Amino acid sequence: MLYRVAGQFKTSYKADYALFPVRQDAWLLTFILLLAFVVFPMTANEFTFRALLIPVLIYSLAALGLNILTGYAGQLSLGTGAFMGVGAYACYKLVTIFPEMNIVVAIALSGFFSATVGMAFGLPSLRIKGFYLAIATLAAQFFLVWLxxxxxxxxxxxxxxxxxxxxxSMFGVPVAGPNAKAITQYYFVLGIVCVVTFFAINITRGRIGRIWKAVRDMDIAAELVGINLMKAKLLAFFVSSYIVGVAGALFVFLWRGAAEAELFDIQLSFRVLFIAIIGGLGSILGNFLGAILIVALPVLLGVVPRMFGLPISSAMVEHLNIMIIGALIITFLILEPHGLARYWQIIREKLIIWPFPH
Amino acid sequence: MQTMMRMTALSAAFAAAAAFVAPAALAQDSLYVPNLSYRTGPFAATGTPIMNGQRDYMTLLNERDGGINGVRIAYDECETGYNTEKGVECYEATKANAIVTQPWSTGITLQVLPRTNVDQIPVLAPGYGFSPMADGKVFKWAYNPPSSYWDGASMLLNYVADGDLSSLNGKKIVLIHLDAPYGREPIPLFEKYAAEHGFTFLPIPVGVTEMQNQSAQWLQIRRENPDFVFMWGWGAMNAGALTEAARTRFPMEKFLGIWWSGHDGDMAAVGEQGKGYRAVSWNVPVSDSPLMNDIRQHVIEKGLSQIGNQSELDWVFYQRGLVISMMAAEAIKAAQEEFDATVITPEQMRWGLENLNIDEAKLEELGMSGMVVPFQTTCANHTGHGGGWIIEWDGSKFERVSDILSPDREVIEPLEAAEAAKYAEANAPWPANDECSL
Known part of the structure; x- marks a missing residue:
């Protein structure tokens, strides 16, 4: 009923390959964007911005970067945390060496540094695959943090x-540093995340995305049909590390405000990898769903007892939190090994045929 | 499965709605004192006794005196697990009503420090954080009484040199430190001293991931054969270093630590073998003091404490927690008197922290004689530089073995001023405290 596709005829190839072949999808997205751009900023307080909305967006972006590499091009990587670090340190150096540089330019440029580093550490992918490649990227992780x-x-x-x-400041409005307002930072992050996501959606469903998928599904077959594996793999590393680097710069500049090298250790890589896996590999939407589960849910669970004044000590809340999140992750993965994005697909399919299932 | 999904969705929506409403408003007739505690995670063993002490002192004030001047203290913990990400979250969650914030970990302090200037909430970081925070003219909102790390480094050097630093000429001193901002903190001062007094200074870092396996570091120490080893360790690193020192038969009388490396719980791992290990500390447990009797009577016996084992009451760290809460409580008292108010604002709390006068008479009055070094803060001096004692492990507990030591302020001050200025410049426009005329 709500999702009735009957009557939405496609009369050209162009219409058939549009971003939203089903009209309801476009409405849903408009609704979500309306929430993100209008409703949340009007209702959220500083805690919600700083502890929920901004981190969810930044982690989603990092997971999106990793997902392009792992989910679309099939190259396992454990170096995400370190590549985020490269973006953050590059942005820090750019901003301190050229103080008059616009922050957007600095963040965009810092992505290129991590893209270059990512591509260099992606070179082994030409010879090794799977877990062996994961170990090679693990080397990047330890080496870069040491550096x-x-x-x-x-x-x-x-x-x-x-x-x-x-x-x-940008155009007289402080965007980073202690003087920046949370709402400004939120809009800044939201803007960048939207632009990068739009770019990622289109690159993954176009020619390049299909090349990556072919390489992921069977690289020998891909090579036989004329795909240049070296180009495809290195491009995946480049694009992925670029997005991860931008996420790293946002991570420190628009959210944390300060960072030590230890922040970018293996834990961060795992966290981003979990978001990508639980959200759904090979999906754009999954990164956002995964980030909501892994990043936002613990914060929400921590707030609940405080809201109702339950006499639970904060350490106990933390223990409960770890148990609940752990149980949820396992449950979700058992029920749907393809991640949260697959859930949405199932729900959508059911909605389309509802109320007359076959 | 559908019901389960519906339940999940419902509870998620509910929780989301809860987060969007402003944090629970507290009753107006209490003072909200949050603490970013860490009773979980890799540093829980050292954090828990301190948090217990901090909590129990506030409980005591509420139980025995009905709060401070009739206003109850709403002491609240927000668990960070020593994780910087949780730290930001906790700071944001508690700052709305807080009159003071206690960030703990140096990493969280780094993130919170610039924001407190904007949010106008004082930071109380006793014995940790940046040493340059002592410069109250630059760091208007930050306080680290009664001694900073640089004070600690200077006291340790003076103690091993018997007050005559020139006697260190030609000697070799190793600093085994946690490879984190906290552990790197004393290095600039040691380097300055080494250049002045002609001793060799060698820092040996211990990474956070190798805290429990320090064989490589201790092998290097054995090869270097230093005259003294100083330790800036935390959490599992302390016990790791002590076990390794005992195993390699490094003489304990050459091994000294900063106050965070003088923890009874860590020493238990080595027991008798750790005999002779010393640490500099600005607090010493006095288990028969009137305060401790009150704690036993009003808090422990009523079952209001979270303490695990009665013997933990005698620990240096538990009693340090009491001392830290005492500083906060005394600042509240000072502010209440100055502004003739019962419920004070963060701005007034800042004044209170700036005008702390913890002298012998005050300690006597609080029943805490000998539990902490006397100190006094001013608007220009946010540390107080009360100095510290040397405590020695006798195989089962720490004993005080020295009189109060004082740091070489004339050596440290220029370094503090320079570092504070550097910090302010890097964070420009940084608001200086112009009202301070001292």
């Missing part, structure tokens, strides 16, 4: 060894 600690130039020789985000 962030030891190369004092990266953090401007600060005594604490940490990078601290200075006050940065």
């Amino acid at each position: 962030f600690q030891k190369w004092a130039w990266l953090y401007n020789y600060n005594a604490s060894g940490a990078i601290q985000v200075p006050n940065i």
Whole structure:
């Protein structure tokens, strides 16, 4: 009923390959964007911005970057945290060396640094596959974090060894640093996430995306039909690391405000990988769903007892939290191994035939 | 499965709705003192006794005196697990009503420090955080009484040199430290001293992931054969270093730690073998003090404490927790008197922290004589530089073995001023405290 596709005729190939062949999808997206751009900013308080909305967006972006590499091109990577670090440190150096540089430009450029580094560490993918490649990217993870600690130039020789985000304004409005308002930062992050997601959707469903999928499903077959594996794999590393780098720069500049090298350790890589896997590999929507589950749900669960004044100590809340989230992840994966995005697909299919199932 | 999904969706929607409403408004007649605690995670063993102490002191004030000047203290913990990400979340969740914030981990302090200037909430970071925070003219909202890490480093050096630093000439000192902002903190000062007094200084970092396996570091220490080893360790690193030192038969009398490395719980792992290990500390447990008797009577016996084992009451860290909460409570008292108010604002709390005067008489009055070094803060001096004592492990507990040591302020001050200025410049426009005329 709600999702009735009957009567929506396609009269040309163009219409058939449109971003939203079903009209209801476009409405749903409009509704979500309306929520994100209008409703949330009007109702949210600072805690909601800083602890829920901004982190969910940034983690979604990082997972999106990883998903392009792992979900679309089939190259397993455990170096996401370190590539985020490259983006963050590059942005920090750019902003401190050229203080008059626009922050958007700095973030966009810092993505290129992590893309280059990512491509360099992606070179082994030409010879090794699967778990062996994961180990090679693991080397990137450890090497880069070590570099962030030891190369004092990266953090401007600060005594604490940490990078601290200075006050940065854009057109007179502070966007990064302690003076920035949460709502400004939210809109800034939302804008970048929307642009990158739009780009990612189109690249993955176009020619390049199909090349990646062919490589993922069977690289020998892909090579036989004339796909240049080296180009395809390295391009996947490049695009993926670019997005991850941008996410890393946003992570530190628009959210955390300060970062030590240890922040970008293997834990962060795993966290992003979990988001991508639980959300659904090979899907764009999945990254957002995964981030909501992994990033936002613990925060929400932590707030509930405080809201109702339940006499549970905060340490106990934390223990409960870990147990609940763990149980949820296992349940979701048992019920639907293809992730949350697949859930949405099933729901959508059911809605289309509802109320007359075959 | 459908019901389950509906339930999940419903509860998620409910929780989401809850988060969008402003955090629960607290009753107006209480003082909200949040603490970003860590009773979980890799540092829980060291965090828990401190948090217990902090909590029990506030419970005592509420139970025995009905709060401070009739206003109850709403002491609240927000669990971070020493995780910087949780730290931001907790800071944001608690800041609306907070009169003071206690960030713990140096990483969280780094993130929170610039924001407190904008949110106008004082940071109480006793014995940790940045050493340059002592400069109250730059760090208007941050307080780290009664001693900073640089004070600690200076006291340790003076203690091993018997007050005559030139006697260190030609000696070799190793610093085994956690490879994190906290552990790197004293290095600039040690380097400055080394250059001045002609001793060799060698920092040996221990990564967070190798805290429990320090054989490589101790092999290096054995090869270097230093005259003294200082330790800036935390959590599992302390016990790791001590076991390794005992195993390699490193003489304990050459091994000294900062106050966060003087934890009874860590020493239990080595027991008798750790005999002779010393640490500098600004608090010493005095288990028969009037305060401890009150704690036993009003908190422990009523079952209001979260303490696991009665013997933990005598720990250095538990009593340090009491001392830390005492500082917050005394600042509240000072502010209440100055502004003639019972429920104070964060701005007034800042004044209170700036005018703390914890002298011998005050400690006597609180029943805490000898439990903490006397100190006094001013608007220009946010640390107080009360100094510290040396405590020594006798195989089962820590004993005080020295009089109060004082740091070389004339050596540290220029370094503090320079680092504070550097911080302010990197974070420009940084609001300085111009009202301070000292």
